[in-house]
Amino acid sequence: MAGEHKQWNSHSAHVITKQRWEIGLFQPLRHGLSDDLEYATYPLWFFVMPNVSFKKAHEDRGSAKTASRLSIVYPTPLLNMLSNEGIGGLIDPNITMPPMLGLSGSLLMSWDAFGVMVTSKAGIDLGLSMGKLDTRSNIDLPIVYHRLEVFHNKWGVHAGLDLTKDMTRHLQLFVDLDVRLLPGLEKRNEDQSYQMHSGNHSIEHKLLLIWSRSSRFRIITGYKLVSGDFPHGNETRLLPYVPMLEKWVPIIELQWAR
Amino acid sequence: MKHYVAILVFLFLQGCEPFVSEFPDSSEPLTFKASNVETGSSVYQGGSIKVLTWNMRFGIGRFPFFGDSCGEDVIADEQTVTQTMEAIVDTLNVIDADIVLLQEVDLESKRSGYWNQIQYLLDNTNLNHGVYASTWKADFIPTDGIGRINTGNAILSKYPLESAERIQLRLRTDQSSLVQYFYLRRNILKAEIPELTMDQKLFFAVNIHATAFATDDTKQQHVNKYLEVLGNIHSSGNVFISGGDLNAVPPDAVTDYCMNDMCSGENYHVEGLEPYHKEGSYFENFLGEPDILSPLYDSYQPAIHEDFRNNPEHFTHAPTTSMIDGNTHRRHDRKIDYLFTNLNWEENSGFTHQGCWEVSDHMPVSATLSPTITN
Numbered sequence: 001m002a003g004e005h006k007q008w009n010s011h012s013a014h015v016i017t018k019q020r021w022e023i024g025l026f027q028p029l030r031h032g033l034s035d036d037l038e039y040a041t042y043p044l045w046f047f048v049m050p051n052v053s054f055k056k057a058h059e060d061r062g063s064a065k066t067a068s069r070l071s072i073v074y075p076t077p078l079l080n081m082l083s084n085e086g087i088g089g090l091i092d093p094n095i096t097m098p099p100m101l102g103l104s105g106s107l108l109m110s111w112d113a114f115g116v117m118v119t120s121k122a123g124i125d126l127g128l129s130m131g132k133l134d135t136r137s138n139i140d141l142p143i144v145y146h147r148l149e150v151f152h153n154k155w156g157v158h159a160g161l162d163l164t165k166d167m168t169r170h171l172q173l174f175v176d177l178d179v180r181l182l183p184g185l186e187k188r189n190e191d192q193s194y195q196m197h198s199g200n201h202s203i204e205h206k207l208l209l210i211w212s213r214s215s216r217f218r219i220i221t222g223y224k225l226v227s228g229d230f231p232h233g234n235e236t237r238l239l240p241y242v243p244m245l246e247k248w249v250p251i252i253e254l255q256w257a258r
Numbered sequence: 259m260k261h262y263v264a265i266l267v268f269l270f271l272q273g274c275e276p277f278v279s280e281f282p283d284s285s286e287p288l289t290f291k292a293s294n295v296e297t298g299s300s301v302y303q304g305g306s307i308k309v310l311t312w313n314m315r316f317g318i319g320r321f322p323f324f325g326d327s328c329g330e331d332v333i334a335d336e337q338t339v340t341q342t343m344e345a346i347v348d349t350l351n352v353i354d355a356d357i358v359l360l361q362e363v364d365l366e367s368k369r370s371g372y373w374n375q376i377q378y379l380l381d382n383t384n385l386n387h388g389v390y391a392s393t394w395k396a397d398f399i400p401t402d403g404i405g406r407i408n409t410g411n412a413i414l415s416k417y418p419l420e421s422a423e424r425i426q427l428r429l430r431t432d433q434s435s436l437v438q439y440f441y442l443r444r445n446i447l448k449a450e451i452p453e454l455t456m457d458q459k460l461f462f463a464v465n466i467h468a469t470a471f472a473t474d475d476t477k478q479q480h481v482n483k484y485l486e487v488l489g490n491i492h493s494s495g496n497v498f499i500s501g502g503d504l505n506a507v508p509p510d511a512v513t514d515y516c517m518n519d520m521c522s523g524e525n526y527h528v529e530g531l532e533p534y535h536k537e538g539s540y541f542e543n544f545l546g547e548p549d550i551l552s553p554l555y556d557s558y559q560p561a562i563h564e565d566f567r568n569n570p571e572h573f574t575h576a577p578t579t580s581m582i583d584g585n586t587h588r589r590h591d592r593k594i595d596y597l598f599t600n601l602n603w604e605e606n607s608g609f610t611h612q613g614c615w616e617v618s619d620h621m622p623v624s625a626t627l628s629p630t631i632t633n
Contacts, residue, residue: 085324090403092332093403095333136335138368139405140368193373193378194339194371195372195373225269225270231372232367235397237273239273243277243278244436244439
C-alpha cells in the first residue's frame with residue numbers, strides 16, 4: 001500500500017519513486033529526483049506561464065507521512081496574451097500586466113485511516129508584483145478569480161482534505177475539499193458601489209473515479225464543484241461546463257508513467 | 259449520508275445555471291425596492307405625472323468605450339463610474355420624474371465595477387420601486403476583457419409596479435451562431451402602475467431598447483413588436499406611457515451619419531469597399547426604414563411634437579468620440595430617444611435635456627402627463 005501511494009498521488013505527502021515520470025493530459029509532469037524530493041511542472045503551459053513545484057518528504061510523524069511543497073509560477077506572459085482585443089480577450093486589452101511571481105508553500109500530511117488514505121494540507125500563497133498592477137485586471141471566472149486575486153491582495157491561505165480509497169484492485173475513489181481564503185479582502189458589500197476586488201473565499205470540491213490499468217497508465221473521470229464569493233456575489237459552478245451546449249461534461253483525464 | 263447527497267444535489271443544480279442567459283418570449287423581470295421608502299411617498303396624490311426616458315450608458319458618461327464609439331477602452335475606472343453615477347442621481351433628483359424608463363443599466367457587470375446600479379438609483383433618488391429586464395446577461399464574455407455582464411432595461415417609479423413582463427425581441431439574423439450566442443437579447447419591459455389607474459383604465463409603463471447595429475430587418479421586427487404591445491394596451495381600453503431608445507431617426511430626418519461616426523482609419527461610402535455604411539450609423543438598411551416610426555406618430559402622442567422632432571434642440575445622441583474638429587465634441591446630431599402616450603402630454607412639457615451631455619452619450623427626454631384622460 002505504501003509503495004503504491006508513492007505512485008500517482010501528487011496531492012499527498014508521498015513523494016514519487018526516484019526516477020519515475022508521470023504525466024497527464026491535464027495533470028503536471030512529475031519526476032522523482034531522489035527518494036525524498038520530486039518536482040512537477042505543466043510542460044505545455046511552461047512556454048507562456050513558467051511554473052515549477054517541488055515536494056520534499058520530511059520525517060514521519062508516527063504512521064503519518066509528512067512533506068512540504070513549494071510552487072512557483074510566473075503568470076505574466078500568459079496574462080498579457082489574454083489581454084487582447086477580440087475573441088479570447090479575457091483581460092481589458094488596454095492593461096499590461098507587470099512582472100509577477102506567485103509563490104505557494106504548503107505542509108502536507110498523509111495517513112491511512114480505516115482503509116482510506118487521508119491527506120491534510122495547509123499553506124500560504126504570496127502574490128508578488130514587480131510593477132503597478134491595474135485594479136481592473138481580474139478574470140472573474142471560477143477557479144481563476146481567487147488564484148489571480150492573490151496578486152491584488154498580496155497573500156492568501158489555503159487548506160484542504162483529500163480522501164483516497166481503493167474500491168477494487170484497479171478502481172479508486174478520490175474526494176477532496178479545498179478552501180482558499182484572501183484575508184483582508186472584503187466580502188462583496190451591498191452598498192452599491194464600485195468594487196473590483198471583493199470576494200474573500202472559494203471552496204473547491206472534487207470527486208474522481210480512477211481506473212488504473214497498470215502502474216503506467218490510468219484513466220480518471222469525475223467532476224469539480226467550485227463555489228465562491230466574487231465581486232458580483234456568490235457563484236457556484238459545476239465543472240467542466242460547456243457554455244454553448246449549456247451542459248456539464250465529466251472530467252476525462254489520462255495519465256501515463258514510466 | 260442522506261444530507262451529503264441532498265446538499266450535493268442542491269449544489270449541482272446551482273452549478274448548472276446557464277452560462278449565457280437566453281430568455282423565453284415572455285418572462286418575469288427582477289424587482290427592486292428602495293431600502294428606505296418614505297411613508298406616503300408611494301401613494302399618488304393626484305396632479306401631473308412626469309415621465310423620463312434615458313439611455314444612461316451604464317454609468318460611464320463619455321468614457322471612450324470600444325463598443326459604441328471610436329474608443330478603445332473596456333473596463334471603466336472607479337472615478338469615472340462613481341462620478342457619473344452621482345451625476346445621474348443628481349439629474350434624476352433635479353428632474354424629479356415620477357416614472358423613469360432607463361436603458362443600458364448595469365447590474366453587477368465587470369465593466370462598471372460590479373455596481374448594482376438599479377438599487378443605487380432607488381436608494382439615492384425619490385424613486386421607490388424598480389423592475390429590470392436583462393438585455394445581455396452572461397457569466398463571462400470572452401471578448402475584449404468584458405468578463406461578466408448583466409445589462410438591460412429598467413423602469414423606476416415612485417409608485418409600486420406590478421404585473422411586470424419582459425418581452426423578448428427577435429434576435430439579429432445577420433450574425434454567426436457563435437456571435438449570436440454571446441450577443442445581446444433585446445427586450446421590451448412592461449409594468450402596470452396600479453396607483454395611476456384612471457377611471458378603471460389600467461396604467462402601464464413600457465420601455466424599449468431596440469437594436470442598434472443590425473443590418474437586416476431586425477429593427478423593423480422590434481418596432482413591429484413594440485407597436486403590437488402598445489396596441490394591445492390601447493385596444494384593451496387601458497393607458498400607457500412608453501418610450502426608450504429606438505435607435506431609429508424620426509420620419510424626414512437625415513439617415514446617414516457614417517461620416518460623423520467614422521473612426522480614424524475607417525472608410526465609408528467607397529464603392530467596392532465593405533461595409534459601405536457604418537453599422538449603427540445608417541438608417542436605410544431596408545425598404546421603409548426612414549419611416550419606421552411613422553405608425554407611432556400616427557397612433558400616439560409624442561412628447562416632442564412632430565413639428566419639432568427633427569430640430570437640433572431635440573437631438574438626443576452622438577457617439578462619445580464624435581468630434582467636430584480637433585477640440586470640439588459633437589454632442590448630439592440625431593434623435594433616437596422617444597416618449598409616447600395614448601393619453602395627452604401637457605402642452606410644451608416635452609423637453610430634451612441636452613445639458614446632460616457629459617453624463618451619457620444619450621440625452622434624457624421628459625414630458626408631463628395631464629392627469630385627465632383623452633383617448
